[in-house]
Amino acid sequence: MVRCTARPLVSRSIALALDLILREMRLPHSAASDPLVDIGVQDGRIAAIAPNLQSEARETVQGKGRLVCAGFVETHIHLDKSCLFNRCDCKTTRFPHLAMERVSAIKPDITVEDVTQRASRTLEMCVLHGCTRMRTHVEVDPRIGLRFFEGVKALIDSYAWAIDVEICVMPQEGLTNNPGTDELMVAALRNGAKVVGAAPNYDSDRAAQIRRVFEMAREFDVDIDMHLDSGTSGSDLDTRLVCDLTEQFSWGGRVAIGHVTKLSTMPPAEVDAVARRMADAGVALTVLPATDLYLGGRHKDADVPRSVVDANRLVAAGVVCSLSSNNIQNPFTPFGDGQLIRQANLYANIIQRGNDADVRAMWGMITDDSARILRQQDYGIAVGAPADLVVVDAPDEVAALRGIAPVLAAFKRGRRTVTRQPAELHRPA
Numbered sequence: 001m002v003r004c005t006a007r008p009l010v011s012r013s014i015a016l017a018l019d020l021i022l023r024e025m026r027l028p029h030s031a032a033s034d035p036l037v038d039i040g041v042q043d044g045r046i047a048a049i050a051p052n053l054q055s056e057a058r059e060t061v062q063g064k065g066r067l068v069c070a071g072f073v074e075t076h077i078h079l080d081k082s083c084l085f086n087r088c089d090c091k092t093t094r095f096p097h098l099a100m101e102r103v104s105a106i107k108p109d110i111t112v113e114d115v116t117q118r119a120s121r122t123l124e125m126c127v128l129h130g131c132t133r134m135r136t137h138v139e140v141d142p143r144i145g146l147r148f149f150e151g152v153k154a155l156i157d158s159y160a161w162a163i164d165v166e167i168c169v170m171p172q173e174g175l176t177n178n179p180g181t182d183e184l185m186v187a188a189l190r191n192g193a194k195v196v197g198a199a200p201n202y203d204s205d206r207a208a209q210i211r212r213v214f215e216m217a218r219e220f221d222v223d224i225d226m227h228l229d230s231g232t233s234g235s236d237l238d239t240r241l242v243c244d245l246t247e248q249f250s251w252g253g254r255v256a257i258g259h260v261t262k263l264s265t266m267p268p269a270e271v272d273a274v275a276r277r278m279a280d281a282g283v284a285l286t287v288l289p290a291t292d293l294y295l296g297g298r299h300k301d302a303d304v305p306r307s308v309v310d311a312n313r314l315v316a317a318g319v320v321c322s323l324s325s326n327n328i329q330n331p332f333t334p335f336g337d338g339q340l341i342r343q344a345n346l347y348a349n350i351i352q353r354g355n356d357a358d359v360r361a362m363w364g365m366i367t368d369d370s371a372r373i374l375r376q377q378d379y380g381i382a383v384g385a386p387a388d389l390v391v392v393d394a395p396d397e398v399a400a401l402r403g404i405a406p407v408l409a410a411f412k413r414g415r416r417t418v419t420r421q422p423a424e425l426h427r428p429a
Contacts, residue, residue, distance in 0.1 A: 018042050018057040020414050022389065025063040027381060028363065028397045036065055041387040044413035049383060059416070061409060067396055070380050071132025071388040071410065072340045073370035076225070076258050076286045076324035079119035079136040079155075080148040084330040099295065099331035100202065104173060107143045115151025122328050123155060126338035127162045128418055130390035130407035134165045135225065135374055137197055139172040140184035149188045156192075162410075162417040166374070168225045170197030175212060177204040182212065189220045198226040206238055214245045217254070223375065228257040230292075232299055234266035239274060243281035252282025256373050258326070260285060261292050261307045271310075272317060279318035284373045287311045287365075288326035289347040291333045308350045312361050315369075322370040323347050323362065340366040341392075345404050356398050363397040387414035393422055 020041040027037060040048035040055060048055070081103050088102040119136075126134065138149050149169060156165050169188040171181045175198070189196060198213045200206035210226070217224045228238050239260060246255045263271050278285065287309050296307020311321040323344050328336035344362045348354060353362075371379035378385055391409040394400035410418035 018047060018055050020059045020061070020387070020411070020416075021053060021055065021057040022061045022063055022068055022391065023053075024065055025068040025391070026065055026396055028067065028069050028367070029360075030396075032396075036063070039068065039381070039387075039389065041389075041411070041414040044387055044415070046381065046383055046385050046387050049381065061391065063391060065395055066408070067392040067394050067400055067405075068381070069367060069390055069392065069397070070371075070385075071390050071412070072130045072366050073322070073374060073376070073379070074126060074131050074134040074136075074324055074338075074340060075256070075322040075370045075373050076288060076326055077122075077126070077134060077136050077338075078138075078327050078330075078332075079122050079152050080115055080138045081330050081332075082122040082328045083118040085334045088331045090331050090334070100172060102331045104143065107141075110144065110147065112147045112151045112154070115148050116154050119152050120155055120159070122338060123159055123163065123165070125328070126325075127159070127410070128407070128420075129337065129339040129341070130392070130410045130418070131338065131340065132163050132388040132390070132410065132412055133371065133374060133376060133379070134163055135168055135195060136165060137168045137170050137225070137227075138188070138193070140169055140181060140188055141171060141173050141178055142180040142184070143173075146184060146188060146191075149191075149193070153192055161415065162412050166194040167192065168195035168197040169193040170199055170227070171209070172199050172202065174199075174203045175209040185216065189216065189222065193222070195223045195225050196220070197224070198228070200226070200228065200238055201230055207241060210238060210241055211245065214249050214251070217251065218249055223254040223256070224251065225256045225258065225286075227259055229260045229262040230295075231262045232265060232305075234262040234270065237262060237274065239263075239283070240277065243277050243283050246281045246283050254375070255282065256284040256286055256322075258286040258324075259288055259292060260309055261296055263309045264292075264296075264305065264307055268313070271313060275314040275317035275319050278314070284320040284322070285309070285311060285314055286322045286324050286373065287347060288324055289343055289350055290336055291326040293346070293350060294333050294335075306350050308347065310351045310353075311347075311365060312351065312353055312358050315361055315365075320369050320372050321365050322373050323365040324370070339404075341400060341407075342404050344401050348401065359398045359401050362401060388412055
């Protein structure tokens with residue numbers, strides 16, 4: 001993976017006219033004393049990075065010291081069932097973990113066209129907030145067949161101008177206990193799904209589902225991304241089995257697990273032991289702050305736990321971690337707009353970390369480390385990398401997360417995809 005750098009990478013003189021120049025920008029990881037840089041783009045790729053580039057361009061963007069970064073990476077979202085909240089029976093204020101059942105009840109009425117329409121609305125929200133790469137989980141089961149999969153797959157080519165999307169096919173309502181689901185997962189893997197997922201909490205044989213998913217991954221040579229270990233006690237962790245199988249199948253660096261809220265209930269020493277096991281096996285973690293906070297703690301009426309894992313602690317142990325949106329405006333999470341900066345800010349408040357070093361680590365969880373989980377080797381700001389760039393209305397990544405700074409411009413392979421005007425105060429004369 002290409003990392004961002006503040007060092008000039010080419011000379012200031014460029015012979016050819018460029019397609020795009022971003023001027024006077026601040027790069028992530030740079031010091032306040034480092035010079036601002038210009039980024040030149042040609043044919044969809046970064047051609048130059050240096051202060052005061054001496055070149056003309058068809059389009060010039062003045063950064064005025066603002067932050068520029070590689071586009072945000074969403075590692076875990078559900079486009080297929082987003083924006084369903086008002087169509088589900090969600091009248092009570094604290095219904096106990098019935099989100100899956102409430103979505104399942106309306107599945108027979110959901111068409112491919114309906115999925116495409118809702119998913120495109122959510123996808124556009126994510127693009128407007130600077131997301132340029134995404135992994136979306138998509139359900140299959142006998143109640144919906146491949147309709148969810150087909151509805152989301154239809155968007156991949158039509159939105160390639162703004163975002164790269166890969167599908168992780170998953171059995172939300174069970175695999176071993178839900179006849180016909182296995183065949184549907186295989187069909188999706190044969191027809192474009194790039195990742196295989198799991199949700200063993202809803203299976204009558206959790207271990208059997210996990211083992212079957214590893215077999216599918218080996219058969220189709222795809223990565224694994226599981227919903228795992230949501231619960232109120234760390235006494236029984238499927239994460240340990242996943243680590244064992246990751247080593248057995250030699251799949252290190254190709255396995256991610258999401259949620260794992262059980263870790264938030266465990267003493268620090270026990271969390272550290274699990275973190276070391278994950279790091280050694282090459283198993284990554286994605287924390288979903290909004291969903292885990294919204295669904296967690298419903299077994300208690302007072303002293304309600306937060307149910308969100310301290311990913312910073314796992315990063316310190318060597319685990320690759322990301323922060324992502326998960327569900328948007330459905331029974332699992334009635335809120336959300338696809339803004340990963342907002343997710344990171346929410347997460348920071350929940351886990352009660354606020355110093356600059358911790359915040360910089362969180363920034364990595366929506367950029368560089370997220371790209372590592374998706375195995376995006378061409379990600380970052382460096383000469384030759386795709387010009388997937390985002391201009392944020394903040395002087396650096398720490399200020400961006402502290403203030404939930406908006407994205408002012410986004411570019412996919414050098415083509416502008418988003419424009420947002422900075423807010424302006426109109427003072428009295």
